[in-house]
Amino acid sequence: MTASSCRASAHGCDGKYRKLEEILQEYKGVPGALIPVLHQAQLLFGYLPHDVQVRIAEELDLPLSEVYGVSSFYSFFSLKPRGKYTVSVCMGTACYVKGAPALLEKIRETLQIEDGETTEDGLFTLDTTRCVGACGLAPVLTIGDDVYGRLTPEKVPEILERYRQ
Amino acid sequence: MKLFRAHVLICGGAGCISSGCHAVKEEFIRELQAKGLHDEIQLIETGCVGSCDLGPIVIIYPEGVFYQHVTPEDVREIVSEHLLKGRYVKRKMYRHPSSGEPVVTSREMDFFRHQTRIALRNLGLIDPERIEEYIARDGYFALGKVLNEMTPEEVIREIKDSGLRGRGGAGFPTGLKWELTREAGGARGEKYVVCNADEGDPGAFMDRSILEGDPHSIIEAMAIAAYAIGAGQGYIYVRAEYPLAVARMKQAITKAREYGLLGKNIMGTGFSFDLEIRVGAGAFVCGEETALIASIEGKRGEPRMKPPFPATAGLWGKPTLINNVETYANIPVVILKGAQWFSRIGTEKSKGTKVFAIAGNINNTGLVEVPMGTTLRKIIFDLGGGIPNGKRFKAAQTGGPSGGCLTEKDLDTPVDYESLKAAGSMMGSGGLIVMDEDTCMVDVARFFLEFTQDESCGKCVPCRIGTKHMLEILTRITEGKGEEGDLETLEELAEVITSSSLCGLGQSASNPVLSTLRNFRDEYEAHIREKRCPAGVCTALKRYEIISDLCKGCGLCARVCPVQAISGVLKEPYLIDQETCSKCGLCLSKCPFKAIVMK
Ligand SMILES: Cc1cc2nc3c(=O)[nH]c(=O)nc-3n(C[C@H](O)[C@H](O)[C@H](O)COP(=O)(O)O)c2cc1C
Ligand code: SF4
Ligand code: FES
Numbered sequence: 001m002t003a004s005s006c007r008a009s010a011h012g013c014d015g016k017y018r019k020l021e022e023i024l025q026e027y028k029g030v031p032g033a034l035i036p037v038l039h040q041a042q043l044l045f046g047y048l049p050h051d052v053q054v055r056i057a058e059e060l061d062l063p064l065s066e067v068y069g070v071s072s073f074y075s076f077f078s079l080k081p082r083g084k085y086t087v088s089v090c091m092g093t094a095c096y097v098k099g100a101p102a103l104l105e106k107i108r109e110t111l112q113i114e115d116g117e118t119t120e121d122g123l124f125t126l127d128t129t130r131c132v133g134a135c136g137l138a139p140v141l142t143i144g145d146d147v148y149g150r151l152t153p154e155k156v157p158e159i160l161e162r163y164r165q
Numbered sequence: 166m167k168l169f170r171a172h173v174l175i176c177g178g179a180g181c182i183s184s185g186c187h188a189v190k191e192e193f194i195r196e197l198q199a200k201g202l203h204d205e206i207q208l209i210e211t212g213c214v215g216s217c218d219l220g221p222i223v224i225i226y227p228e229g230v231f232y233q234h235v236t237p238e239d240v241r242e243i244v245s246e247h248l249l250k251g252r253y254v255k256r257k258m259y260r261h262p263s264s265g266e267p268v269v270t271s272r273e274m275d276f277f278r279h280q281t282r283i284a285l286r287n288l289g290l291i292d293p294e295r296i297e298e299y300i301a302r303d304g305y306f307a308l309g310k311v312l313n314e315m316t317p318e319e320v321i322r323e324i325k326d327s328g329l330r331g332r333g334g335a336g337f338p339t340g341l342k343w344e345l346t347r348e349a350g351g352a353r354g355e356k357y358v359v360c361n362a363d364e365g366d367p368g369a370f371m372d373r374s375i376l377e378g379d380p381h382s383i384i385e386a387m388a389i390a391a392y393a394i395g396a397g398q399g400y401i402y403v404r405a406e407y408p409l410a411v412a413r414m415k416q417a418i419t420k421a422r423e424y425g426l427l428g429k430n431i432m433g434t435g436f437s438f439d440l441e442i443r444v445g446a447g448a449f450v451c452g453e454e455t456a457l458i459a460s461i462e463g464k465r466g467e468p469r470m471k472p473p474f475p476a477t478a479g480l481w482g483k484p485t486l487i488n489n490v491e492t493y494a495n496i497p498v499v500i501l502k503g504a505q506w507f508s509r510i511g512t513e514k515s516k517g518t519k520v521f522a523i524a525g526n527i528n529n530t531g532l533v534e535v536p537m538g539t540t541l542r543k544i545i546f547d548l549g550g551g552i553p554n555g556k557r558f559k560a561a562q563t564g565g566p567s568g569g570c571l572t573e574k575d576l577d578t579p580v581d582y583e584s585l586k587a588a589g590s591m592m593g594s595g596g597l598i599v600m601d602e603d604t605c606m607v608d609v610a611r612f613f614l615e616f617t618q619d620e621s622c623g624k625c626v627p628c629r630i631g632t633k634h635m636l637e638i639l640t641r642i643t644e645g646k647g648e649e650g651d652l653e654t655l656e657e658l659a660e661v662i663t664s665s666s667l668c669g670l671g672q673s674a675s676n677p678v679l680s681t682l683r684n685f686r687d688e689y690e691a692h693i694r695e696k697r698c699p700a701g702v703c704t705a706l707k708r709y710e711i712i713s714d715l716c717k718g719c720g721l722c723a724r725v726c727p728v729q730a731i732s733g734v735l736k737e738p739y740l741i742d743q744e745t746c747s748k749c750g751l752c753l754s755k756c757p758f759k760a761i762v763m764k
Contacts, residue, residue: 031481032443034463039405039444066464073465073622074446076405092367093562093598094524096612130449130616131367132406133374135522135596136180136217136530145408147183 016044020052024059033060034070038077047078083118083125085163087111090140092131098138099152104128106153107141110160123163169207171248172226173197176289178213178374179409180531181220185236186210189221192240200244209298212378214289215532216276219259224289229270232257262528262550276529276548281510283518284332284371284494285534288378293413296420299381305426307497308385311392312434320393321347324496326504328516333361333452333489334567334593334669336515336582342486345476347394349484357480358391358399358438359461359487362410363445365452366565367616369596371520371532372490376403376410379494380417384427384440386493389500391438394486399438402457404445414442449566449620453668454479454487456622467622468668489594491520511537515581519595523549526556526601538579541571545599556601560684564593566613566620567673569680570606589680591673605702606685607692611639613677617670628671631662635678644705647693652682701763707748708764713738715760722752722761 023040027033037060041052048071057064071077089095089104104115111119111126118125134140137149141159148159175181175190190210197203214222219233223243230253232243239257246252258267259274271277282288291298299305311320325340346356360383364372376383387399403411418440421427429437443461450456451466458480460466479485495517499507508516515537521544524530528550535544541561545551552558560570569590571578578584582592600609618632635658638651659675666672682689691697698706711722711731716738723731723739730746733739741752741761753761 032461032463035446035460036443039446070463070465074448076445076447090367093565093596093612094368094530097525097598097600097604097609129406129447130365130620131370132179133364133370134179134183134217135368135370135524136532137183137220138524138530140183147179149180149183 019044020055024056028059034062034067035074038067038071042077047081081118081122084123085144086125086127086142087160088127088129088132088142090130090132090134090138090142091128092135092138094131094135095139100139102153103139103141103151103156106156107160110157124160167204167207169205171206173206173208173248174211174224174226174289175208176212176214176220176222176224177210178215178217178220178289178378179370180213180217181222182409184220184234186221188237189223189235189240192237193223193244196240196244197248200249202244202248206248209292211291212288212293213374213532214271215285215374216271216274216529217531218529224271229272231259231269231271231274233259275550276531276533279539279543279548280534281518281536282534283498283507283510284375284491284520285532286379286498287382288374288532291379293378293380294416296381296417296424299379303501304381304497305385307500308388308426309432311389311500312432312436317347317393317395320389320500323504324393324499327499327507328504328511328514329492329495329499329507330515330582331489332491332495332519332594334564334591336592339488339492342476342488343390343393345474346484346486349477354395355483356394356396357483357485358387358394358396359457359475359480359485360387360399360401360490360493361452361454361457361487362401362403362407362490363452363457364404364407364490364594365449366594366596368524368562368565368598369522369594371522371595373407373410374532375490375494376407377413380414381421382494382497383414383490384417384421386496387440388427388431388438389496390486390488390493392436394484396486397437397439399440400443400461400480401440402443402445402451402461405447411442411444418442448622449616450622450668450670453670456668457487458485465622467624468670470667491595512579512581512583514583519580519592521595521597523597523599525561525598526552526604527599528553537581540577540579542576544580544597545576549599552599552601554601556603558599559602559604560600560606560609562590562598562600562609562677563596564591564673564676565596566616567591567669567676568593569676570600570609570684572684589683590676603700603702605643605698605700606681606688607639607698608643608700608702610678610681611636611643614639614674617674621670621674625665625667625671627662628666628674631658632671632674634658635662635675639678642689642692643698643703645692645696645703647689649693651693652686652689655682697764704748707750708743709741709746709748709750709753710762710764711739711741712760712762715758717758717760719757721755721757725751725755727751 027037053067057067141148221235223232223235246254255267321343329339330336448466451460453468456466456468475485511517518534520534533548560572562570575588585592614636618636621628623629691699718736728747730742
């Protein structure tokens with residue numbers, strides 16, 4: 001199974017699966033290892049492919065249903081491939097009061113996608129979050145690890161453009 | 166140790182990072198090198214100073230001169246004027262809001278002057294990545310004192326006498342919780358200490374700032390707690406949205422181990438304790454203690470029935486002490502300065518200070534720590550500098566999605582656990598969102614309900630289905646489709662959800678609706694009966710009209726309207742067809758004669 005999905009996907013896949021095995025060995029026997037392992041796996045693959053979940057279940061000695069149950073419970077885990085950059089609009093209270101909805105609308109319009117969707121070129125996935133802790137600069141937007149504060153809808157296209165290069 | 170003649174502190178809090186403080190730091194490094202000053206002047210990146218909207222912030226000691234909105238282009242001037250010639254750079258200093266005069270140090274600014282900093286004592290003063298700086302400010306002294314001079318019972322007595330209560334929401338007496346956990350399952354059994362750093366309240370960021378700006382204070386406090394209750398292992402549960410906090414905490418744990426302050430045989434006393442970080446995965450309900458425990462165990466973060474409380478059956482069924490970040494941050498100070506000192510601050514039933522994260526429609530956003538019992542008016546208008554753009558104060562939300570709104574009439578109430586509850590809100594974690602007159606309270610209630618509905622774990626039917634039903638009604642009202650009887654239905658649903666939900670999320674989910682209904686019922690009624698949003702927020706209820714007296718008939722509006730809703734003859738007043746109008750507001754912004762109004 002591992003090999004077939006590898007053939008289908010991009011280069012460097014083997015390395016990822018090898019790394020996954022290392023992670024699994026590291027966490028084997030650690031109490032409560034599932035969530036840390038899912039975090040690492042998602043970091044590695046960008047999301048949690050089905051065969052990865054299967055390996056995790058086998059190695060941590062858990063029913064697959066539990067691995068799936070946990071992966072789907074937490075919004076941070078994604079079961080679908082994601083774009084290269086995740087564009088996240090903070091919809092926390094501070095940001096909401098300071099105009100986050102208009103910001104979100106502008107991004108939807110600029111990228112032509114709805115929340116949770118990925119652009120056709122695979123570059124951006126649009127998401128909302130609940131407070132990234134930069135409320136003093138609301139409204140806030142994060143793209144990958146970058147945080148942008150004090151935004152207005154007009155600034156959106158230019159910021160997104162920087163990631164297209 | 167090297168001696169420096171001056172220290173340049175750059176705020177590295179989340180706010181300042183997004184305002185570009187790292188570029189400023191780079192420039193300082195270059196400039197100090199270029200001027201050959203790097204041996205006399207030390208550059209330090211600190212945790213959050215607190216006044217996020219003034220960032221990037223640079224503070225230069227020994228004088229403590231406060232520079233705001235510093236850009237890389239300002240650095241050369243600051244170095245050559247201030248650091249070389251001793252002349253302050255007036256144009257980058259904070260200006261007093263009424264006199265317009267430059268203010269030299271933060272001690273003279275209203276935002277800082279009224280604060281009493283206990284939990285935030287080191288924020289903005291030390292480099293969080295250097296354990297030596299924490300130690301230089303009495304860090305790990307409390308742990309030393311506890312391990313060498315106090316019995317666990319004495320530690321618990323001290324915390325109990327201090328009157329410290331949990332800062333994570335419910336305000337449960339901390340010392341009592343420690344005592345219950347110590348007594349549970351015998352003194353020798355396996356126990357755990359947990360730090361709740363899930364900080365779910367959207368709009369609160371004090372826990373994040375403490376973890377990032379003073380991580381050792383949490384390690385020290387957790388070690389003290391472990392000694393007091395008899396635990397050997399601790400967990401810090403940090404939300405996934407805070408990667409920097411996770412990194413800083415990891416680094417601090419490694420350093421503490423190197424220094425023999427964590428691990429086996431701490432300070433040679435025979436006491437052993439170690440810490441592990443667990444990262445959340447984006448579920449608000451995991452801030453609830455039993456859900457958090459389930460999450461550390463690697464399960465779905467669903468709350469369970471209490472009792473048994475974590476104190477008796479927590480992590481892996483063992484007695485577990487769980488406290489919030491800010492609660493822990495107070496502990497070393499209580500131990501060093503004593504319960505008596507601590508209990509002199511605050512009100513009769515709420516001792517010490519509380520950190521508030523002020524955000525929303527307010528001039529000075531950021532973190533403030535004030536004695537319990539400070540009035541809302543003082544927090545919002547003195548420290549917070551009031552409402553921007555000459556707008557009127559309308560409401561302040563405390564307690565996040567579980568809390569309620571406070572209005573004009575509550576401004577002079579001394580803020581503590583009891584008074585907020587009496588006012589129909591709650592302390593929560595200390596998020597304080599200020600809203601001005603342009604805020605629609607029905608929309609705010611809908612926003613909070615959307616939040617709780619989305620975050621409900623789904624275990625209890627009333628919470629899962631009831632909040633959904635409430636949200637549907639609220640959405641209808643904001644869309645102008647509200648009906649008579651809706652408000653009564655909302656109140657009935659609220660009662661059922663509150664009384665039959667398992668955890669605090671469901672039990673308090675209706676609070677924002679009930680409190681806005683109590684304080685702003687007329688606004689709800691205007692939406693339902695007159696199909697009007699008094700604050701002009703709800704898009705579906707907006708109406709754009711052309712004032713015929715002001716309209717010169719230029720036709721610009723008709724040309725910009727994307728849906729051709731405007732018609733007319735040149736040089737004569739134009740008209741908007743309400744049926745076609747999509748309420749985009751483009752015409753309003755384009756009219757050169759201000760002849761278009763939104764109602
Ligand atoms: C839905 C829900 C969310 C909560 N979120 C948090 C949180 O993010 N941080 C926190 O410290 N406490 C949170 N709590 C409170 C915890 O259950 C618990 O009371 C607290 O961590 C105890 O620490 P303290 O006594 O030091 O306040 C939450 C409670 C509920 C019901
Ligand atoms: S009240 Fe809501 S969030 Fe809490 S356990 Fe029940 S369904 Fe889950
Ligand atoms: S509410 Fe958006 S960063 Fe906190």
